Amino acid sequence: xxxxxxxxxxxxxxxxxxxxxxxxxxxxxxxxxxxxxxxxxxxxxxxxxxxxxxxxxxxxxxxxxxxxxxxxxxxxxxxxxxxxxxxxxxxxxxxxxxxxxxxxxxxxxxxxxxxxxxxxxxxxxxxxxxxxxxxxxxxxxxxxxxxxxxxxxxxxxxxxxxxxxxxxxxxxxxxxxxxxxxxxxxxxxxxxxxxxxxxxxxxxxxxxxxxxxxxxxxxxxxxxxxxxxxxxxxxxxxxxxxxxxxxxxxxxxxxxxxxxxxxxxxxxxxxxxxxxxxxxxxxxxxxxxxxxxxxxxxxxxxxxxxxxxxxxxxxxxxxxxxxxxxxxxxxxxxxx
Ligand SMILES: [Mg+2]
Numbered sequence: 001x002x003x004x005x006x007x008x009x010x011x012x013x014x015x016x017x018x019x020x021x022x023x024x025x026x027x028x029x030x031x032x033x034x035x036x037x038x039x040x041x042x043x044x045x046x047x048x049x050x051x052x053x054x055x056x057x058x059x060x061x062x063x064x065x066x067x068x069x070x071x072x073x074x075x076x077x078x079x080x081x082x083x084x085x086x087x088x089x090x091x092x093x094x095x096x097x098x099x100x101x102x103x104x105x106x107x108x109x110x111x112x113x114x115x116x117x118x119x120x121x122x123x124x125x126x127x128x129x130x131x132x133x134x135x136x137x138x139x140x141x142x143x144x145x146x147x148x149x150x151x152x153x154x155x156x157x158x159x160x161x162x163x164x165x166x167x168x169x170x171x172x173x174x175x176x177x178x179x180x181x182x183x184x185x186x187x188x189x190x191x192x193x194x195x196x197x198x199x200x201x202x203x204x205x206x207x208x209x210x211x212x213x214x215x216x217x218x219x220x221x222x223x224x225x226x227x228x229x230x231x232x233x234x235x236x237x238x239x240x241x242x243x244x245x246x247x248x249x250x251x252x253x254x255x256x257x258x259x260x261x262x263x264x265x266x267x268x269x270x271x272x273x274x275x276x277x278x279x280x281x282x283x284x285x286x287x288x289x290x291x292x293x294x295x296x297x298x299x300x301x302x303x304x305x306x307x308x309x310x311x312x313x314x315x316x317x318x319x320x321x322x323x324x325x326x327x328x329x330x331x332x333x334x335x336x
Contacts, residue, residue, distance in 0.1 A: 004124060007098055014105045015112070015119040022085070022120050031121035033085065039140035044075040050093075050130035058174045061100045063193050065107025068133045071218065073115050073197035074271045076139035078216035080147035080206025083117045083199065089134040091127030104133070115199050145206040147214040147275075152232035154305045156212050156276040159285065159297035161201050163244040164221060165260065166191035168267020169252035178255050184248035195271040201294055202273060208288050211275040221265045221300070222320040224274055226309045229321070232276075235306030238265070238320070240313035244298045265311065266323055276303055 011026070018025035023032040035041065048054055048068050056064070069086065076083040088108070092101055101124070112119055117137065170192025173180065180188070198216070205211040213232055215224045221238065229236050245264050253260035275297075277285055282299075289296055301312075309321040 007101060007124060010102055011105050011122075011124075014102060014109050016109070018118050018120050022118065025118075025120040026122070031085070031087065033120065036140060038142060040143050040146065042076050042079050042081040042139035042141060043136070044072055044139075045134065045136045046072045046075065047132065047134040049132050056131070059193050060107075061103040062107035062110075064133070065104035065109075066111040066194055068104075068135055069108045069111040069117070069137070070195050070197045071271065072135050072137040073111070073117065073199055074195070074216040074218070076137055077197050077199040077202030078147075078214055078273060079139070079141060080145050080202050080211075080214060081139040081141035082203060083115055083137050083139040085138040086112060086117055086119045087136040088119060088122035089132075089136075090122065090124045091130075091132035091134075092124060093128065093130055094126050096131065108135075115197065141206065145209075147202070147206050147211055148231070149213050149215050149228050150231035151212040152228050152234050152236075152276040152303045153212060153278075154234055154303055155279060156303040157279055157282065157299050158225065158236060158238070158301045158303060159275050159277060159299050160217070160221070160244065161198055161273045161275075161297050162270075162295060163246045163249070163264075163298075164217070164270055164272065165245060165249045165253075165264035165267045167195065167269035167271070168192075168220075168263045169249045171267075171269075172252050172256050172258075172263070176256060178252060180248060180251055184246075184251060187246065187248045188252060192269065195269065197271060198273045200292065201289070201297075204288055204292050204294065205273070205275055208284065210281055210285050210288060211277050214273060214275045217268075217270045217272045217274055219268045220270075220323075221274060222309060222311075222323045223266075223268075226322040228274070228276065229303075229307065229309055232303070233307075235304045236301060236309045237304055237317075238301040238309065238311050240311055242298065242300045244300075261311070265320060
């Protein structure tokens with residue numbers, strides 16, 4: 001079993017050599033890099049706590065490493081940016097084999113490489129209360145391409161970049177040990193355990209100036225669209241029959257006696273992007289995504305004046321503002 005010094009040396013090997021803009025990577029007191037002059041920096045942090053955000057009876061350390069980085073990359077994608085560097089603070093329980101830290105790092109490095117990100121430093125500590133992973137990611141974007149939550153205007157169309165509720169369905173499947181056809185099972189499990197951050201879609205929206213506002217779906221449409229509405233001082237209507245829901249999600253909903261729309265709109269951790277776009281950009285949105293070989297975004301509704309997020313179906317209309325997954329049910333909520 002490696003000691004801490006050996007662990008850091010091994011982690012350094014896993015994360016590899018830093019690019020030339022990085023003057024010091026792992027192994028000095030801080031990481032040092034040259035910023036790029038025409039860009040502004042994006043800076044985000046996300047923490048995953050054992051027992052709160054993950055359950056190691058559901059996932060492997062390697063997948064956990066991938067996901068820990070993916071959720072941060074998703075936040076960079078949600079600003080229209082490209083991720084560059086990451087810093088890791090790892091709290092490792094003394095009773096857990098340190099070899100596992102290397103598996104976690106290997107998963108993280110795999111995800112980092114897929115999205116052009118380099119881990120350039122961090123810290124490891126003993127954590128008597130369970131495994132904790134805190135990752136800081138730095139990204140960059142040109143000032144003219146920055147996409148925020150506050151630009152939605154009444155009349156804009158609301159799009160999501162993929163089917164919804166799959167991660168929530170994956171969690172339900174694990175919790176209740178549900179049986180689904182193999183393909184459907186893999187689909188929802190992958191969505192929950194190994195989400196793919198939509199960095200390419202975020203960059204596309206930014207580069208082609210297609211979106212008026214952008215957010216990543218970490219807490220569910222009901223909550224995340226509401227964040228856009230709060231920032232933009234607008235309301236929104238979501239059309240129930242336009243919400244993209246896969247057969248796999250419908251099956252999980254049926255097996256757990258839930259409305260599939262609840263999984264789709266209130267389930268967290270899909271990490272798709274939700275954006276608003278002027279109606280006259282509709283053809284361009286479709287064309288740009290097709291040219292980039294990305295699935296066509298799905299229009300689920302429209303921004304309206306007002307303050308509420310409303311869900312409209314043929315039979316009724318209800319308010320769903322902010323009814324997504326909440327890590328702090330007492331009232332406080334996540335900020336990023
Ligand atoms: Mg976010």
